[in-house]
Each structure stands twice: as structure tokens, then as C-alpha cells.
Amino acid sequence: MRKSVIAVIALSMLPFAATATAQPAAGVGSVVGVEALSTQATLPGSARAERLLYRSTTVGDAPVTTSAAVYFPAGQAPAGGWPVIAWAHGTVGLGDNCAYSVAGPAAVERDWAYLRTWLDQGYAIVAADYAGLGGPGEHPYLNGVVEAHNVVDAVKAATAQYPSLSNKWAVVGQSQGGGAAVSTARHATSFGGPSLDYRGAVATGTPAYIEDAIQFAGPGMLPVAVSAHLSAYVLYILSGLRTTYPDLNIDSFLTESGRTWLARAQSGCIGELGEELAAEKPSIGSFFARPLSDIPNVHGLLTSYMGLPASGYDRPLFLGQGLKDTDVLTPETLRWAAELAANGEPVTLHTYPTDHDKTVNASLADSVPFVRALFA
Known part of the structure; x- marks a missing residue:
């Protein structure tokens, strides 16, 4: 990263x-x-x-x-x-x-x-x-x-x-x-x-x-624009979570803006996506319609997926x-x-x-x- x-x-x-x-x-x-x-x-x-x-x-x-x-x-x-x-x-x-x-x-x-x-x-x-x-x-x-x-x-x-x-x-x-x-x-x-x-x-x-931080992702997370690369990695993690656990229906946790950005993240390389995020400056909180903490045992699930x-x-x-x-x-x-x-x-x-x-x-x-x- x-x-x-x-x-x-x-x-x-x-x-x-x-x-x-x-x-x-x-x-x-x-x-x-x-x-x-x-x-x-x-x-x-x-x-x-x-x-x-x-x-x-x-x-x-x-x-x-x-x-x-x-x-x-x-x-x-x-x-x-x-x-x-x-x-x-x-x-x-x-x-x-x-x-x-x-x-x-x-x-x-x-x-x-x-x-x-x-x-x-x-x-x-x-x-x-x-x-x-x-x-x-x-x-x-x-x-x-x-x-x-x-x-x-x-x-x-x-x-x-x-x-x-x-x-x-x-x-x-x-x-x-x-x-x-x-x-x-x-x-x-x-x-x-x-x-x-x-x-x-x-x-x-x-x-x-990373799971310790991502478990708190939701509408109230970082409500102001942050590093474009930080936003890119949150989108990549959401994509990886969706691919690893399709039954979670990750899209249901996202706003329309969040789903649009996630779709853009699926095809863009890190440099290109970073430039787009830097230009438009969305907040990470704006990606979410509801918190990931709504997922039962979200920390355990995230640890299983990305924990070292x-x-x-x-x-x-x-x-x-x-x-x-x-x-x-x-x-x-x-x-x-x-x-x-x-x-x-x-x-x-x-x-x-x-x-x-x-x-x-x-x-x-x-x-x-x-x-x-x-x-x-």
C-alpha cells in the first residue's frame, strides 16, 4: 500500500x-x-x-x-x-x-x-x-x-x-x-x-x-476528506471483503456514492484511482449507508479475512x-x-x-x- x-x-x-x-x-x-x-x-x-x-x-x-x-x-x-x-x-x-x-x-x-x-x-x-x-x-x-x-x-x-x-x-x-x-x-x-x-x-x-480500525467503518467514520490513498484502500478492502464473503451483501452497507466509487475501484489502478479521489475528495463516511458493525461478529470475520x-x-x-x-x-x-x-x-x-x-x-x-x- x-x-x-x-x-x-x-x-x-x-x-x-x-x-x-x-x-x-x-x-x-x-x-x-x-x-x-x-x-x-x-x-x-x-x-x-x-x-x-x-x-x-x-x-x-x-x-x-x-x-x-x-x-x-x-x-x-x-x-x-x-x-x-x-x-x-x-x-x-x-x-x-x-x-x-x-x-x-x-x-x-x-x-x-x-x-x-x-x-x-x-x-x-x-x-x-x-x-x-x-x-x-x-x-x-x-x-x-x-x-x-x-x-x-x-x-x-x-x-x-x-x-x-x-x-x-x-x-x-x-x-x-x-x-x-x-x-x-x-x-x-x-x-x-x-x-x-x-x-x-x-x-x-x-x-x-487493520481489522481493528475497519470494524468501525460506517457513516460517521472520517466525515471529512482525507488522503486519497487512504480512501482508495478502504474501497479495495470493501471489494476484498465482498469477494471473500459474498453473502454479506456489502453493497447494502453503501450509499449510492459508495457503490459508484467501489465500481470505479474495481477497474482503476492505484495511481488512477488516487487521482480521481484527490480531485473529487469524497469522505470515507460518505461511502456508507450503515456501519459494518451491523455484521454479526464483524471483528472475528475481518480477522479471519485479513488478520496476520x-x-x-x-x-x-x-x-x-x-x-x-x-x-x-x-x-x-x-x-x-x-x-x-x-x-x-x-x-x-x-x-x-x-x-x-x-x-x-x-x-x-x-x-x-x-x-x-x-x-x-
């Missing part, structure tokens, strides 16, 4: 056909096809880059075809193959044309510098699109279990497709991707099975306990957090890290005197040796 206290390019390139989901399920992590990557989605300095289509799952473990960008370092692969970094990207939007493997990262300069560092360290990179981005269906924004499946299945597919890749892998992620990396870390061993050798995770700018696990990690987890980060609730992220430590989880926390964007690359001084040790 970008410019939000809760946690941002289109191409004239059609994503793969929605009819892919009509094919018989061949098993998660199986390869559907390989395509050329657009220039916008190609990491500068990669010796080879391709768009991989593969089978995964979405809400309710329903089968889906999704995609990933795969980047290779220069030179000959070492014995056993290139170790793999799975990149869990931050928010790009909800439209298919916003997908990472179609349009590339929303924060181009920041993310290319970050990923190029990993590439130069001798890691191949597998950058998964999350279900519903660049392919059939809606994207269940911030649904951690779905994102974990998508990341793990991308690594399965890539290691099956490319003999030069090792089955040893780690996951790194920022913002929305920080949450996805954490969820992946929690489930990687069980989701990956014996074919993969998961080593650990790095998450920066990780949004924690506080236990059950079987490999080392690195958390990097900027102390000037106002895009996520930094005190809540630090509270969650403290809870992990209190639970005896294998967590390492590093803080930096930086904001959301600058923490990503500032953390490399610590995360590069951390990941190197995972593969040693």
Missing part, C-alpha cells in the same frame, strides 16, 4: 483468456503456459524474463489460473540451480491491466532497485500476481490465505518449468506484499509440500491489525519497519511483532528512521545477510 494510514500504467495488452478456468484442474502449481513479458514488467538487468501462467486457488479453495513474472540472473546457474526469491508485491489496484506481470510495480524506482539487489546477489525472482489480477475472477484484496496459496503455487510452477531453478526458496514482500509474505511464511511448508524447500521470509511495511497469524511459523521471519511510516499503523505493526516474540516465534525485528517507501531499500543492509544465512 502507498500513502495510507491503514497499510499504488496500464498496457494495451490483454490478459490471458478467462476460459482458462474452464479447463480441468491439473493441480495447483501446474503450468498452463508461458508468455513474453511487457517492457513495463521486465526487471532491468535480468538476463531472462517471462510471464508464467499457472494453476492456483482463490476464495473457498476454488481453482483459478493466475500468473507470475519470472526473472533470471546473468551467468550460469550454480550447482543445484538458482535459489529463488518469491516477491510479494504491494498494492497495484484491482483491474486486470494493473497486474504486476502486465504493468509492473506501482512504485517503479523503489521496487526495481530492491529487486535488482536480490538479482545481483544471485537469486532468481518469482513475482506472483495474486488471484484475480491479470486473470479471471475478482482479486480478494488482503486475503492472506489466498495470497499465500498464489505465492507458493507460483514457486511450484516456476521450479517445475525451469530446470535452472533450485527448489530452495524464501519470500520477500512490502506493504500489501508484506502481509502476503507473512501469510506465506505461516503456510509455506504445508502449502508447498515435499517438492519445495522453504527457508524463511522478509516483510517490510507490514500492515497489522501470531503463531505457527516454522522458519525465520525478518520484519523491517520504518518508524516514520504512516502508510500502515506502525504502533500496531510493532505490537504484532512483540506478540510474535512473546509467543516464541522465530522473528527478527529491525526498525529504521524512515517512511514507508524508504524502508524497503534501507532494510537491505540487514535483510540480505539474513537471507544469505537462510540458504547457507
